[in-house]
Amino acid sequence: MITLDKKSFVPIYHQLKEAFREMIESRKLKPGSKIPSEVELAARYGISRMTARRAITELTKDGLVVRRHGKGTFTADTEPEPFNTKTGNIAVLLPDLMGFTPEHYRQYYFQINDLLDGMMDGAMEGNRDLCLLKVPPYEKELSEDNRFMQRLNSYAGVLYTAASSSSKFAGFLKRQGIPAVSVMFQEPSIHPKVCYYSYKASMKAAKYLAEKGYRRIGTINTPLINPPSHYKLDGFREGLRKHDIDMPLCRITKCEASSEDGYHAMKQLLKTNKKNPLDAVFCVTDTRAYGAVKAIRDAGLRIPHDIAVLGYNDEPDAAYQEQPLSTVRVPRSEIGTRAVLTLLDVIAGKRIPDIIELEKRK
Secondary structure (H helix, E strand, O other): OOOOOOOOOOOHHHHHHHHHHHHHHOOOOOOOOEEOOHHHHHHHHOOOHHHHHHHHHHHHHOOOEEEEOOOEEEEOOOOOOOOOOOOOOEEEEEOOOOOOOHHHHHHHHHHHHHHHHHHHHHHHHOOOOEEEEEOOOOHHHOOOOOHHHHHHOOOOEEEEEHHHOOHHHHHHHHHHOOOEEEEOOOOOOOOOEEEOOHHHHHHHHHHHHHHOOOOOEEEEEOOOOOHHHHHHHHHHHHHHHOOOOOOOHHHEEEOOOOHHHHHHHHHHHHHHOOOOOOOEEEEOOHHHHHHHHHHHHHOOOOOOOOOEEEEEOOOHHHHHOOOOOEEEOOOHHHHHHHHHHHHHHHHOOOOOOOEEEOOOOO
């Protein structure tokens, strides 16, 4: 049974198309299987016939289904050719965006753009082509005989990020002897990784605020469910300790990714620190910082005279706020370039350190 999220920003036709693609490519639908008609799809999933028609049209364009006049629509009869020819191209794995919220999508979009810009520079320097591959939405169900996994064997090497991969992919690449490099990983990786540690970046953020004379500093963090969120908070607290600044629990809050979440988190910080007001706040993303700025202004306070705000990520929007946001810059383009050049060294059989860490852009 296909599940469609009608609250998602991803178009319904695209969700339906990708669900059928998954079933076809994973062979849950055998070649020659009949798929429901537009009318049946519309009735079954509570969608318009136009939406159902567009999904089927897209599948037809991709060669996954064929329409037979008077009979219906069927999955393609022919078995796909095996991927058995090795190319000199480099595969870059990109995540499926169907589960992303609009806020996560926007944050991911500008980050991957910067990485890809750098990767293209590295590919040109190494005289290679990049091939962008979207990881299927059914990644958890992938097995080594899956067509997508087989396709990876046709590339000279693979670049993957935390958002696009998992231990399943990494293990497959390792077993198949496919050269690979992980990009922007915070957690341990079985492949060489090119990264910029948020722990050290957050330490530098603390140093920046301390040297500006701020002492009553709060932070708006992410829910502590993944390593990067720990790294940022731990690094920031360590940076404050080096300047003899305490951060009691009342100055730490966490929230989801949107600016609205940041707004409510900042209001909570203002409330819990009313007797000893904060003079600065560090937000682990710029998006949360936008919300914090609004909450501070709604409270009748001035930035930075009453409270300074520091973001993280250097989002393009940061420079175009009513008051430009101070933010920690991450050298994503340089990371992308170095990742490609590192992968080329791996392909050439050179010894590569487990971790290649870049410094912040000047």
